[in-house]
Amino acid sequence: MSSREKILSAIKTNQPDYQKLDVQFKFETVYDDLFNKFSEILSFVGGKAIEVKNFDEIKADIQSHYSGVTRIATTIAEFSDLADFSLNIADPHDLETLNLAIIEGDFAVAENGAIWVSEKHIPHRVLPMITQYLVIVVKKSEIVTNMHRAYERVKVDDTGFGTFISGPSKTADIEQSLVIGAHGARGLTVYVLG
Amino acid sequence: MKVALFIPCYIDQFYPQVGIATLELLEKLGCEVVFPLNQTCCGQPMANSGFEHLNKDCDNNFVENFKGYDYIVSPSGSCTLHIKDHLHGSDETASKHIRKNIYELSEFLIDVLKVKNLTAKFPYKVGLHQSCHGQRGLKIAQMSELVAPPFSKAEQLLGMVAGISLIQLDRKDECCGFGGTFCVTEEAVSVKMGKDRVADHTRNDAEVITGSDVSCLMHMEGILRRQGSKIKVKHIAEILNSVVS
Amino acid sequence: MNNIKIDHSAAATEFNKDEARVNWHDETLWFVRSKRDKAVFQIPEWEQLREAGSQIKNHVLSNLHDYLTEFEKKATENGITVHWAADGKEHNEIIYSIIKNEGVNRMVKSKSMLTEECHLNEFLKEKGVEVIDSDLGERIVQMREEPPSHIVLPAIHLKKSDVGDTFHEHLGTEKGATDPQYLTEAARQHLRDTFLTRKVALTGVNFAIAETGGFVVCTNEGNADMGAHLADVHIAAMGFEKIIPKAEHLGVFLRLLARSATGQPITTFSSHFHKPRAGQKMHIVIVDNGRTTQLGRADFRNSLKCIRCAACFNTCPVYRRSGGHSYHTAIAGPIGSILAPNLDMAKNADLPFASTLCGSCSNVCPVKIDIHDQLYKWRQVLVKDGHVSSVKSIGIKSMASVLNSPKFYRTAGKLGRFLMKTAPFMVNNNMNVWYNQREMPEVPKESFRDWYLRKRN
Ligand code: SF4
Numbered sequence: 001m002s003s004r005e006k007i008l009s010a011i012k013t014n015q016p017d018y019q020k021l022d023v024q025f026k027f028e029t030v031y032d033d034l035f036n037k038f039s040e041i042l043s044f045v046g047g048k049a050i051e052v053k054n055f056d057e058i059k060a061d062i063q064s065h066y067s068g069v070t071r072i073a074t075t076i077a078e079f080s081d082l083a084d085f086s087l088n089i090a091d092p093h094d095l096e097t098l099n100l101a102i103i104e105g106d107f108a109v110a111e112n113g114a115i116w117v118s119e120k121h122i123p124h125r126v127l128p129m130i131t132q133y134l135v136i137v138v139k140k141s142e143i144v145t146n147m148h149r150a151y152e153r154v155k156v157d158d159t160g161f162g163t164f165i166s167g168p169s170k171t172a173d174i175e176q177s178l179v180i181g182a183h184g185a186r187g188l189t190v191y192v193l194g
Numbered sequence: 195m196k197v198a199l200f201i202p203c204y205i206d207q208f209y210p211q212v213g214i215a216t217l218e219l220l221e222k223l224g225c226e227v228v229f230p231l232n233q234t235c236c237g238q239p240m241a242n243s244g245f246e247h248l249n250k251d252c253d254n255n256f257v258e259n260f261k262g263y264d265y266i267v268s269p270s271g272s273c274t275l276h277i278k279d280h281l282h283g284s285d286e287t288a289s290k291h292i293r294k295n296i297y298e299l300s301e302f303l304i305d306v307l308k309v310k311n312l313t314a315k316f317p318y319k320v321g322l323h324q325s326c327h328g329q330r331g332l333k334i335a336q337m338s339e340l341v342a343p344p345f346s347k348a349e350q351l352l353g354m355v356a357g358i359s360l361i362q363l364d365r366k367d368e369c370c371g372f373g374g375t376f377c378v379t380e381e382a383v384s385v386k387m388g389k390d391r392v393a394d395h396t397r398n399d400a401e402v403i404t405g406s407d408v409s410c411l412m413h414m415e416g417i418l419r420r421q422g423s424k425i426k427v428k429h430i431a432e433i434l435n436s437v438v439s
Numbered sequence: 440m441n442n443i444k445i446d447h448s449a450a451a452t453e454f455n456k457d458e459a460r461v462n463w464h465d466e467t468l469w470f471v472r473s474k475r476d477k478a479v480f481q482i483p484e485w486e487q488l489r490e491a492g493s494q495i496k497n498h499v500l501s502n503l504h505d506y507l508t509e510f511e512k513k514a515t516e517n518g519i520t521v522h523w524a525a526d527g528k529e530h531n532e533i534i535y536s537i538i539k540n541e542g543v544n545r546m547v548k549s550k551s552m553l554t555e556e557c558h559l560n561e562f563l564k565e566k567g568v569e570v571i572d573s574d575l576g577e578r579i580v581q582m583r584e585e586p587p588s589h590i591v592l593p594a595i596h597l598k599k600s601d602v603g604d605t606f607h608e609h610l611g612t613e614k615g616a617t618d619p620q621y622l623t624e625a626a627r628q629h630l631r632d633t634f635l636t637r638k639v640a641l642t643g644v645n646f647a648i649a650e651t652g653g654f655v656v657c658t659n660e661g662n663a664d665m666g667a668h669l670a671d672v673h674i675a676a677m678g679f680e681k682i683i684p685k686a687e688h689l690g691v692f693l694r695l696l697a698r699s700a701t702g703q704p705i706t707t708f709s710s711h712f713h714k715p716r717a718g719q720k721m722h723i724v725i726v727d728n729g730r731t732t733q734l735g736r737a738d739f740r741n742s743l744k745c746i747r748c749a750a751c752f753n754t755c756p757v758y759r760r761s762g763g764h765s766y767h768t769a770i771a772g773p774i775g776s777i778l779a780p781n782l783d784m785a786k787n788a789d790l791p792f793a794s795t796l797c798g799s800c801s802n803v804c805p806v807k808i809d810i811h812d813q814l815y816k817w818r819q820v821l822v823k824d825g826h827v828s829s830v831k832s833i834g835i836k837s838m839a840s841v842l843n844s845p846k847f848y849r850t851a852g853k854l855g856r857f858l859m860k861t862a863p864f865m866v867n868n869n870m871n872v873w874y875n876q877r878e879m880p881e882v883p884k885e886s887f888r889d890w891y892l893r894k895r896n
Contacts, residue, residue, distance in 0.1 A: 002523070004523035007523055007679065007727045008508065010731035016500060016740065018501045021494065021495060021500070023491050024487065026687075027488065041621065053564055068667060111704060111706075113704065116707050125664070129668070142860045146690070147689070148687075150690065156519070160712075160714030164708070164709040165707065165889075166703075166705045166708075170660070171576075173575040173579065173592060175467070175619060177619040177620075177622050180622075183627060204884050207882075209880070210879075210887035210889075212887075213890075215885035230660060231892075231894070239835075241656075243792075243822070244823075246819050248835070248839040255844070260786070327796075328798065330798035330802060335451055337799075341486055367799075381872050382448070382452040382761075383793075388877070403832065404794075414719040416879065419877075429671050
């Protein structure tokens with residue numbers, strides 16, 4: 001008997017009697033202002049949310065914040081003139097030297113400051129992690145309250161990969177002191193387009 | 195109301211004053227109190243050490259002594275919990291009745307006697323040690339881990355005592371480290387836990403540490419006395435029964 | 440690890456020799472518990488959420504066979520190769536054969552307690568394969584050749600000066616440098632190089648979704664993603680209990696996990712893998728290693744509900760004062776103490792006794808495992824199966840015989856004589872253990888019973 005059969009048959013013998021799943025597992029969360037909550041939580045986890053009216057505002061803000069920065073890539077057509085780094089590459093290792101990635105997020109979650117980023121919008125899975133700094137643009141109308149709503153909003157297997165990103169990469173593995181920029185991006189700015 | 199008093203072995207042997215205070219307090223509050231003379235122990239020391247299977251005779255003896263009473267009351271949360279969870283004598287009907295009707299003193303005063311005021315006076319700064327078994331097992335106080343409204347039956351009762359001032363602890367319901375045989379099999383950790391618990395009370399200016407479990411109090415007293423501390427340890431029954439002078 | 444029998448109590452005694460360090464360890468972990476409290480008190484429905492997590496997991500355990508086969512089918516359709524490993528050895532061999540197939544001898548690995556449980560690193564080292572752990576805490580302990588002392592915070596037992604020394608030796612950081620920012624930056628550079636050069640990456644699995652055949656990996660550092668997305672081959676290793684029915688159930692678990700673990704509202708990255716990227720190969724290794732046995736133990740099976748948040752570690756007053764290594768098992772803390780005896784009763788018989796049964800662990804557990812009740816139950820099993828020292832058994836037996844008989848108790852009991860000899864806190868007839876650091880209670884003039892007979896009878 002293969003290990004597969006052995007394991008599955010032992011499980012069948014040993015698992016308890018079937019127990020129905022009829023517990024409430026989705027809950028309502030009510031916030032006065034979704035953007036404010038999202039912004040508050042995002043700053044708690046080390047990121048920054050900026051409310052903007054249009055792409056020009058974002059562009060101006062990026063230009064002032066990252067003036068002099070080179071090796072910028074974007075997946076958003078409106079910012080193509082900011083980018084000097086093409087994502088049209090075959091090998092993701094080539095992203096090694098990327099300084100700034102400007103990408104689109106599908107939607108955001110107020111309770112935890114997370115943004116769903118998927119292969120729908122990023123040509124390389126490693127893009128939001130390998131870049132030194134990350135900018136995500138998300139529509140204000142696309143903020144949901146909590147994770148229950150988030151999973152109603154996304155079909156996780158629509159793409160081969162998707163991730164919730166909540167703030168910049170971080171660690172507290174040395175004496176519980178928080179350090180931003182462990183392996184992934186050192187900074188995260190989220191523009192919320194209203 | 196006929197109440198049988200269960201006085202665990204430590205109290206009987208080392209802290210008779212706690213048994214006396216419990217008995218007097220219950221009598222003051224109008225209960226007819228009986229102390230069944232052939233009682234020994236709840237069986238917890240054996241069971242918590244993994245020897246529950248040796249408890250048949252102990253359980254039967256307990257049932258023999260405590261069957262037929264309206265209520266059984268004990269000044270020990272830990273022993274009460276053990277009976278509630280694990281008493282299985284040969285006479286299951288009587289065992290069940292006991293499991294259902296045994297109360298730790300403070301929950302008995304609040305839930306059954308519905309005590310609203312007391313005549314006690316105790317003009318000291320008091321730190322309350324929430325013993326784990328009473329708190330997390332019998333739920334006589336809200337547990338700090340749960341997202342639920344706070345309450346504490348012991349605090350409610352102490353609040354009825356004139357002159358008392360209850361101090362706030364930094365960690366309000368951390369275990370003292372007694373833990374039955376744990377206190378010797380894991381001596382280092384047990385003592386460290388006890389020292390830390392005592393330090394919290396000391397730091398917050400307690401003059402007296404109280405609680406509803408003599409085993410925890412004995413452990414902390416052992417540490418306080420070794421440190422030469424002036425802090426005294428008193429069971430909650432002694433405070434609630436303290437006479438107005 | 441080694442085969443020498445280590446005892447929790449002895450290791451804890453050693454740990455307690457440096458009291459200042461114990462204080463620091465206790466306070467650091469209490470700080471994490473406090474962060475957890477702050478986070479969960481912001482969720483009014485927290486207790487219902489725990490109940491939901493618990494019920495979903497109960498349901499999964501009762502239908503594991505079908506969920507696993509559903510998962511296997513979907514994952515295979517997604518282009519993932521699914522392997523089954525009966526034990527740690529087979530798990531290690533499968534991984535080794537995948538690495539060998541690629542013709543490489545190095546691998547990068549993000550946190551996976553399962554691979555610790557199976558001792559994968561040691562196994563691969565013997566085969567000449569170098570493994571680099573990419574989680575910062577794990578990398579630190581790996582350099583020091585120590586096991587992790589905590590499942591979420593692997594290097595929590597170390598001070599920044601220890602890390603500074605280790606990095607000075609292995610990464611060439613300045614001697615005496617202890618700034619966490621500086622040290623983390625050094626690790627970032629070192630590991631970035633690793634991520635960019637490894638062809639095989641291994642990750643753990645936090646949740647595997649039966650409905651969709653995908654899996655979720657949660658990290659704060661982004662190390663699982665960096666490894667997996669840059670490698671040609673991604674291996675994900677999971678214990679079979681990681682399965683959940685549907686993606687919508689992740690709503691519950693992702694709300695519970697990080698808040699319980701570190702007080703964060705969610706981990707920085709919660710990555711959902713469903714298909715290998717173009718040109719990549721993806722493998723999942725589903726491991727038993729004793730889990731089917733545990734599943735068959737009615738009293739202990741719900742330990743398999745664990746989502747490895749480590750809240751029970753942080754709240755445990757014994758863990759905080761004895762350190763993770765005193766548990767001598769891959770998963771320390773309260774949950775480790777109910778998992779380990781299943782794997783090896785003789786070797787881990789001490790662990791269920793390394794607790795005061797205070798119950799705080801069960802209260803913080805996001806999936807409501809009755810941890811302290813299981814500790815109690817393991818004690819009964821271990822004693823019955825003869826895994827408790829004979830000295831202790833004799834002590835307890837003589838105590839039981841006294842307490843079983845009122846007559847015997849009374850003669851033995853006059854003025855504390857019995858307790859002095861056989862009370863639980865002096866069970867080996869060895870008063871010194873109590874008395875070492877604590878005073879004995881004073882023996883009163885008369886027992887309560889004698890007073891009662893005098894006054895009330
Ligand atoms: S037993 Fe519960 S609290 Fe402990 S690690 Fe597992 S899920 Fe977390």
